[in-house]
Amino acid sequence: MSEGRSALEIAREVGLPVENFHPAGNGLHMEIMDTRSRQVWQTMSDVTQTEYQALAVEAPFVKIGIGALAGHLSYFRRSPGAAVDGAMDRMEYAGHTWSQCAKPDGAPRFPFGPDGPRQISVLKHHSIVFAAGSEVGYLRSPDGDYYVHVIASGAWIEDLKLPSGWKHERVAIEKELTLHLPCPTTAFFFANFESYQGPVPAPDANRS
Numbered sequence: 001m002s003e004g005r006s007a008l009e010i011a012r013e014v015g016l017p018v019e020n021f022h023p024a025g026n027g028l029h030m031e032i033m034d035t036r037s038r039q040v041w042q043t044m045s046d047v048t049q050t051e052y053q054a055l056a057v058e059a060p061f062v063k064i065g066i067g068a069l070a071g072h073l074s075y076f077r078r079s080p081g082a083a084v085d086g087a088m089d090r091m092e093y094a095g096h097t098w099s100q101c102a103k104p105d106g107a108p109r110f111p112f113g114p115d116g117p118r119q120i121s122v123l124k125h126h127s128i129v130f131a132a133g134s135e136v137g138y139l140r141s142p143d144g145d146y147y148v149h150v151i152a153s154g155a156w157i158e159d160l161k162l163p164s165g166w167k168h169e170r171v172a173i174e175k176e177l178t179l180h181l182p183c184p185t186t187a188f189f190f191a192n193f194e195s196y197q198g199p200v201p202a203p204d205a206n207r208s
Helices: 008-012 049-054
Strands: 026-036 039-043 061-069 075-077 090-093 096-104 118-123 124-132 135-140 145-152 167-172 177-180 185-188 196-202
Touching: 008 061, 026 049, 049 061, 124 145, 135 196, 145 185
Parallel strands: none
Antiparallel strands: 026 039, 026 061, 039 096, 061 145, 075 124, 090 096, 096 118, 118 185, 124 177, 135 145, 135 167, 145 196, 185 196
């Protein structure tokens, strides 16, 4: 498996600041939300579980969660509400640098009942890069829509209690793959913060 290209190399290629990138290495990132504006802010450098547990926020902020990127690296093309791609809105808060990455587009839904994943429509401009030689995880809906694995918690897929008719697929790729999530993105969050998002193009023969 390839180690994958660096954030700096890809940033130069796509013409975005490297600060928009979460670096390779599958480090943890954490998120908080401003409950007044519903803006979601994310750390773009690695943090630890200990740092998340110790993170103290005050109103209007609330802690959302912590997780690892399922791909090689990811980047945001802009903050929600920005007219063009470019540098994200940033702030210093509680000893960390945060980038404004997303904004819920409505309230969470529970279409599969209380034990199933939450479904959230999210305004964001998010791209996920998977390195050559890696595997990409997908959930496939009964209607044939594909949702790519974005946030990993380390849980086995069997622990995720997939809704009836949904299937999990893992696809080996030979070449680097970048998936641009739509805006808004439909995100499914399981109880352990594991998340699959999309819809994205179905994996085709030249990716396997």
